[in-house]
Amino acid sequence: MELSIQLPKNFKEQTVRELLEQEWLVPRKVRHFLRTRKNVSINGETALFHFPVKSGDIVTLQFESEDYPTPTILSGHASTIEVLFEDEHLIILNKPVGMKTHPNQPDENDTLLNHLAAYLAPKNQLPYVVHRLDKETSGAILFAKNPFVLPILGRLLESKQIYRRYQAVVSGELKESLTIRKKIGRDRHDRRKRVIDERRGDIAITHVEVDAYIKKSNQTAVYCVLDTGRTHQIRVHLASIGHLIIGDPLYHPKPVGRLMLHAYELHLIHPFTGENIVATAKPGLW
Template sequence: METKKKGEWCEITVPAKWNGISIESLLKVEWELPKKLLHQLRMEKGVTVNGEQRRWNELLKEGDKFQVHMFMEEEYGVEPEYGELHVVYEDDHVLIVNKPEKMDTHPAEKGGTGTLANLVAFHFQMQGLETKVRHIHRLDKDTTGGVVFAKHRIAGAIMDRLLMERKIKRTYAALVEGKVKKKKGTIDAAIGRDRHHATRRRVSSKGDEAITYYKVEKYFKKHNTTFVTLQLETGRTHQIRVHMSHNGNPLVGDVLYGGQTTYMSGQALHAMKINFLHPITKEEIEIDVPFPTKLNNIMKEFQRENV
């Protein structure tokens, strides 16, 4: 699908699959925009076809130039801060970055700095973009890997819905202690707060539904650790960490949930792959996110010594 950014507007050449559908159907059915955003677009006359205002019940034709007011100027919402930012995917609508360890995804309070969101704000600033920094999901401070940001309000609304509908698939890599008994499995155990600890979670029948799928990739006998890949059906706080500890295999370095720091400090957990349908074009996006140097070196060392 051909899309072009023209100032604050996005111009899309109507493809064959949109031929014969109304403007309203495109916005409400194809993109499934929330009512509030639809109302805003109506009020600001934020949709044109071939440069002209049209009734929303008019039908689109293949080859039409469908224009939407997407890239309006907004405050960043966080302080721009210079720092190294590893971008793994970017277009006019979506940004995916590789979060390092020991960094929060966003500030805990207004004016906070030192987070991934601050670096993204600076990245936008250097591009001449004035748009709100919208993280679609978060990673724990010591978890590394891919984090998705939306670059405008329409992409943000669509990506938020995709996340809620569990249509953004994230694959994680983890190094856990001990030998995982089953080659692959499902951990279905509700998670709630631990009333004895301010930040810790625990498996609790009174908690929220939590489902984790795991697959054993490699057992390192000499170090008695297992490399596993995981996917989440749900997205509870500390879900993988809680579930693997509950399974008897805490993450290497995850002191909060019983892991040891023999090989590394901070949990050995990395968001290694992200899959989703692009919010605007509906094309399948699959992004591999490189491992951090420390975890990569440990894995290589274990592999070498396991031969």
């Protein structure tokens, strides 16, 4: 695998070593191989690790097959893929409702990851999971297209530099926007579920914005933005204030229809180009 990346305009001059270790999060073992094999070049010239790199430089990295493990992913059906954004490093898809993000068993071939593997196969690329959506949730989801960019995208997610905005329809009238700050932990009685657990749970923060009250059905359409990414976070937080998501098969006592939760928008600054990427998964819930 060979990657060539032109450093963006606002890039701060630093050494090759600093670039690989601190900016691009290349694992120590892989950095060692790049150095000993002399598999780094700047503007077409072989570069040592103490060489400086600056804005506009084209940095090329040559990886060998043993540098990164190759995952085994059964191929699904490429025709199911709806692309919202794609370049050589990452891809954002519109996930259908009722489809798992990735397999839990090695023989599964009907998840979004399997279908994406089929879509990328003609390009000799493989997908890597950055984050997930619940099976019942639809909308924008991000994947890496090579193992090199995967930890970089993971860091952006952890540092809240990837913005995700969800649509949901909840029971009852939610009169005003609010922020829910309640810790979430596992349900000791049902391994599939999560509960509010202020003693042992993980910190979870959800911002809820009221969009419209639907008087006829006594439901409220809301937008949710996450500061954290706990399992079932939006579902559990909204249930905890008495406004369950319509159609929730786990948390609503009388679910009807699909889970009314949709990842409507995903924003990020591209880690290599500096481009502001905004992916909108239309048509959404309304």
